[in-house]
Amino acid sequence: MGKSRTKRFKRPQFSPTGDCQAELAAAENGTEQGEDDGPAAELLEKLQHPSAEVRECACAGLARLVQQRPALPDLARRDAVRRLGPLLLDPSLAVRETAAGALRNLSACGGFEVCDDMVTKDIMTPLVALLRECSAGLDSNEMSPPGEKDQSRTSVENIANEAVNLLWNVCECSSRAVSIFNKEGCLEIVMKFLSRFSTNVDLAVSVAYCLQTVTEDNPELLRSFSASALHVLESAALGPGSSMEYTLLRTLVAGTIWNLKDIIPSKSQAEIINAILKILSEVLEMDAGEVVVQMKAVETQRLETAAEAEELSEHANGGGLIEDDEMEESPPKRRVRRKTFISDLLPPTNRELREAQALLAAQQTALEMIVNMCCSEGPSDDDDEWEEELSSGDESEAFLESSLSEGGQLLSPLCLSHEIHAALTNFLIPRKVFEKTAFPNSVAVDICSRSPTWKPLLRKMNTVQWRALVCLQSLVSLLEVEDLGGAPALQALAQHLTSLLFSQPDLAQQADFLEAISSALRALLQTMASKHISQCMAPEQLMTLCRVGAQSGSVGVRVNVVGIAGSTGSVLAREDGTLEVLKTIGCFLLEVATKDPSLVVAGEALDALFDVFADGREAERASVQIRLLSTLKEFQPVFKMKIRKEGRGKYSPDQLCVLNNVRMNLRRFVAYQETVEKRLTT
Known part of the structure; x- marks a missing residue:
């Protein structure tokens, strides 16, 4: 497993404010008064309007429009980036902020391709200039009169916030943007x-x-x-x-x-690592579910207090409804009811919800960091060198034979420095990660389910659980059994993961969860198998998981369930009375190896077969009864041909290296099975 940059998670987005309801409503509904050209054309046209207020409202409308995926191609065709870019330096601060917000949303919703296109269209030039002006603006505000200073600084900081979010998005997606960041001195x-x-x-x-x-x-x-x-x-x-x-x-x-x-400096490494993991430990120590419950209670109390104050204010002002003629005589002194504008439907910004969101984001980040700490860098050789070594002829086999015979590693192993290992165990990181793999607090889930504004937290709570499962996989793969609590702790963990897995009503529909938990379970069962620790998954549960996983559209899930079947089978092969289960596992692995469209999955299935049927009396009997030898002999040339035909176009050098190794091991395993079958049938 490499760096844990698994997915580009959804960015917080700009929420337009101000008196721009018509433009926002048009963007939301996908219609505009000039319907012939659609909403994009009208809004983009208004970017050139002499009125700053109209330009601001057009930017706000675009900020909302870009969140609708079907609108993105039309905006690209109309060169929205080149038309919004100059407004980052508009004379009006309000226009600058909304233009930066629209571009921020475009970069967040458009993904890698859109961000790269934004850099190609030179968005970095006005963006860097805007950042410099914000920096200078903050300095000049230090000398402003108190009243002006506070208002102006707030505006500048708001603009800077939108600009930095845009910078973050494009830098994550574009190496050219990072180069410009370096060259233009954006760090300062x-x-x-x-x-x-x-x-x-x-x-x-x-x-x-x-x-x-x-x-x-x-x-x-x-x-x-x-x-x-x-x-x-x-x-x-x-x-x-x-x-x-x-x-x-x-x-x-x-x-x-x-x-x-x-x-x-190396002398400070241990101190820095301890400081980092202390922060991560404190973050993971918090119970996000309890925080959600508490924050929702605080919000409810605040809203009730505000409602009571409003009611008292009504009575103090005479109560009742204001007649039309009264409204003509005197302006209203308060807002009786908050209007429901489109901007009200955007992600809420109340402080209690922000607090809960922030903790969940912190825990997700902490778990991702721990995974990255646990993962070594990939091979340093460049692709050309790998491809040269991985030619399809005899040179490839000679290279692999030599590498294996000399004890060489095909892939860089996961490893931990002494400092990281010590800090992980000292701060009880494994236990805290384990606790985060549980399902979210049911009370918090119920609260969020009943509140439209809090409902997005459900996905965030689930994401923390999924990240914890991936993190658990890394820790189980790296730490010694004693660091994880010994054999009893691993067995309890296996039972915990199994109960999580089979508590889902429709496992096949839980794609993210299935990938995360199958990864963790695979790593755990492999560790237990290597240490000869008995496993606890019932055969029926195992095969249910395997059947569901084999139908998944995710290669990762299919690889994981194959590994789980292999680890379980390798343990059962050493036990008596397991013939029928081994036959079932063997038939499953054979089917995956010969029928899965991915060579990576097929290779994993073959590897699992080698593990399950490498030794043991029951395994030998099962192999004969499922016709393992004849099936593999028939598949051997097919597998070799697929590697040569599909390998270079579809798979990375690392994957090709592993597949060639599997191909060689298949040849050896067939020879071994021939001796087994001969001995058992004579």
Whole structure:
């Protein structure tokens, strides 16, 4: 397993505000007064309007429109990026903010291709200029009169927040954007924004997300970090804020510091690793479900108090409805009812919901960081060298034979430094990760299910569970059995994962969950098999999982269930009275090996067959009864041909290396099975 950048998770998006209801409603409904050209044409046309208010509302409408995937091709065709880009430097601060917000949403909703296209269309030039102006604006505001200073600084910081989010998105998707970030000295600018973490945590969090992205695998940027920049990171990581948003900030800053480990003196490595894992441990210690329940209760109390205050205000002002003629005589002194604008339907920003979201984001980030810490870098050889070694002729077999005979590794193994290993165990990370694999708090789930604004948290709580399962997989693969609590702890963990797995009413529909839990279960059962620890999954449960997994559209899930079948079968092969179960496992693996469209899955199934039927009296009897030898002899040339025909076009050099190794082992295994069958039939 490599870096844990599994998926590009959904970005927080810009929520337009202000008096732009007509444009927002048009974007939401997909209609516009000039319907012939659709909403995009009308909104883009208004970007050139002489009125700043009209330009602002057009940007707000586009910010909403880009969230509708069908609108993206039309916006691309009309060159929306080139038309929005100049507005990042519009004379109106409000237009700058909404233009940056529209581009931020476009980058968040459009994905990698759209972000790369934005860089191609030179969005970085006005974006970098805007960031510089925001930086200068914050400096100039220090000398402004108090009243003006506060209002102007808020505007500048809001613009900076949108701009940094846009920068983060394009840098994650485009290496060219990262190069421009390095070349244009953006680090100094964003570090200035981060230094304001004590007064603007929203902006600091956005910067921390961006920094975590741009510092990964970027040695050129690492050389640019000054002592003052490192001091800002340290201050943010140790900041006194107690809110969940500060918790998220500390977690993200810890991620950035981890990325900077190569420039930290070796004598300080252990101290830094301990500081990082202490932060992650504290984040995982929190019960997100309880926080959700508490925050919802606080929100309910706040809204009730506000309603009571409004009712008292009504009585104080005479109560009742205001007649039309009264309204003509005097302006209303309060808003009787909040209007339901389209902007009200955007993700809510109340502080209690933000707190709950921040903690869940922090826990997800912490789990992803632990996985990255556990994973070594991939092979350093470039693809050309690998492909040269992986020619389909005899040279390939000679290379593989030599590598294996000399004890060489085909792939870089997972490994842990002493410092990381010690910190993981000292801060009880395995136990805390294990706790996060449980299903979300049922009370919190019920609360979120009944509230439209809180309902998105359900997905976030599930994501934390899925990340915990992936993290558990890495820890089980790396740590010694004693570090995980010994054999009884592993058996209890296997029972826990099995109960999680079969508590799902429709397992086949739970794609993300199935991939995460099958990965964890596979790693656990492989570890238990290697240590000869008896396993607890019933044969019926095993085959149910295998059948569901084999039908999955995910190669990862299919590989995992094949590995689970292989690990379970290898343990059963050493026990008496397991003939029927071994036959069932063998037939399943044979079917996958010969029929799965992916060579990666077929190779894993063959590897699993080698493990299950490598030894044991029951395994030998089962192999004869399921006609293992004849099936594999017939499949052997087919497998070899598929590797030669499909390999180079569809699979990476690493995968080809493994497949060639499987092909060689298949030849040896067939020879071994011939001796077994001959001995048993004579």
